[in-house]
Amino acid sequence: MQKDDKTEVLIIGQGLAGTMLSYHLLKNNIAHKLIDVPKNGSASRAAAGLINPIVVKRVTKTWQANIFQPYAHALYQELEQHLNTRFYYPMPVYKLYGKDDEQFWQHRQEKEQLGDYLSVKAQHDLPQGFHQPFGYGTIHPCARLDMAHMLDAYRQFLIKNDNLIEADFNDDDLELHSEGVKWRNIKAQRVIFCRGSSDAQSRFFSHHKWNNTKGELLDVKIAGLELKSIISKGVFVMPVGPQQFKIGATYAHHWNDLAPSANKQEELLDKWQRIADLPLNVQKQITGIRPTFADRRPVTQQSDKHPQIGLFNGLGSRGGLMAPYLAKEMAMNILKQ
Numbered sequence: 001m002q003k004d005d006k007t008e009v010l011i012i013g014q015g016l017a018g019t020m021l022s023y024h025l026l027k028n029n030i031a032h033k034l035i036d037v038p039k040n041g042s043a044s045r046a047a048a049g050l051i052n053p054i055v056v057k058r059v060t061k062t063w064q065a066n067i068f069q070p071y072a073h074a075l076y077q078e079l080e081q082h083l084n085t086r087f088y089y090p091m092p093v094y095k096l097y098g099k100d101d102e103q104f105w106q107h108r109q110e111k112e113q114l115g116d117y118l119s120v121k122a123q124h125d126l127p128q129g130f131h132q133p134f135g136y137g138t139i140h141p142c143a144r145l146d147m148a149h150m151l152d153a154y155r156q157f158l159i160k161n162d163n164l165i166e167a168d169f170n171d172d173d174l175e176l177h178s179e180g181v182k183w184r185n186i187k188a189q190r191v192i193f194c195r196g197s198s199d200a201q202s203r204f205f206s207h208h209k210w211n212n213t214k215g216e217l218l219d220v221k222i223a224g225l226e227l228k229s230i231i232s233k234g235v236f237v238m239p240v241g242p243q244q245f246k247i248g249a250t251y252a253h254h255w256n257d258l259a260p261s262a263n264k265q266e267e268l269l270d271k272w273q274r275i276a277d278l279p280l281n282v283q284k285q286i287t288g289i290r291p292t293f294a295d296r297r298p299v300t301q302q303s304d305k306h307p308q309i310g311l312f313n314g315l316g317s318r319g320g321l322m323a324p325y326l327a328k329e330m331a332m333n334i335l336k337q
């Protein structure tokens, strides 16, 4: 008979949430194992990875931006060192101004004290082909996080340390005991679910008000174009390699399947044409499901009914910004208990 294996925490799902939580447990010497199997629709594998502390449309700070942004910035750089690879690229966002936007930004900057985040004075130095009759304003500090590469590198690290179990986790296989949980031959004090949008189908979490959205973006080649910043107006254009860019992203509250949709490609290309008059070559259309709750706030809590079960989910469209700090808080709570 197989001997029981013991650990403190079982994490289910190695997307952004599971990866961030695992790294913070590691930093606090909390023993854990991760169970994950690649699933279609994984948000972190689809994400563009834009990290932006400002809501572009309303010109206001995102929720807790002054806490989340500096922590995320330091943490991703620390993790790069730990994994000995690069996936975090600081770069500003240039917002192409409409007719009265410069005055509006000035007003918002003063009212909301956004001096650390905005450079309002219109600049006009984008490469030829961009429509910039009113120039652009700058948002900083922002970044591109190559989530897929970070996840791959962390996965190799988990495998090397024998902490990853590649398995499709089924809720029915979880045994709940007064002193913890058991899954197959592994006993743990608690289990934290980080399965992204899949957790909406779980009987443990069906009482939450889920409002997941399907997102799509394009990988494109734009011959001859070089950018060192992200350009935004309706959609964003993000440099990811020589002449390679991501254009995104769309939002849909209802969808039939995970396949790329022709009308979303049209929507993105239409918005691109309002940004620039430069021919591009669409190489790939990517889709994923953003795990989101109706109130748009993430959840990092234990179940009331089963204290051995926790949930880290609902990162929505700003997971890259929020996940590091939230994972730190969760790890600290586990440590205290």
Ligand SMILES: Cc1cc2nc3c(=O)[nH]c(=O)nc-3n(C[C@H](O)[C@H](O)[C@H](O)COP(=O)(O)OP(=O)(O)OC[C@H]3O[C@@H](n4cnc5c(N)ncnc54)[C@H](O)[C@@H]3O)c2cc1C
Binding pocket: 012, 013, 014, 015, 016, 017, 018, 035, 036, 037, 038, 039, 040, 041, 042, 043, 044, 045, 046, 047, 048, 049, 050, 051, 167, 168, 169, 170, 194, 195, 196, 197, 198, 214, 215, 216, 217, 248, 249, 250, 286, 287, 288, 289, 290, 291, 312, 313, 314, 315, 316, 317, 318, 319, 320, 321
């Ligand atoms: C098109 C698109 C663009 C986006 N752009 C950005 C952006 O620019 N900036 C930003 O910050 N955020 C962006 N996001 C949002 C971001 O991707 C999410 O906030 C974040 O990735 C959510 O991570 P997660 O770990 O909660 O979920 P996921 O990434 O979905 O991870 C869930 C993990 O659980 C695994 N899993 C699921 N079920 C099981 C099971 N039964 N057994 C084992 N494993 C399982 C999956 O395979 C996956 O590895 C975007 C999302 C999309 C879809």
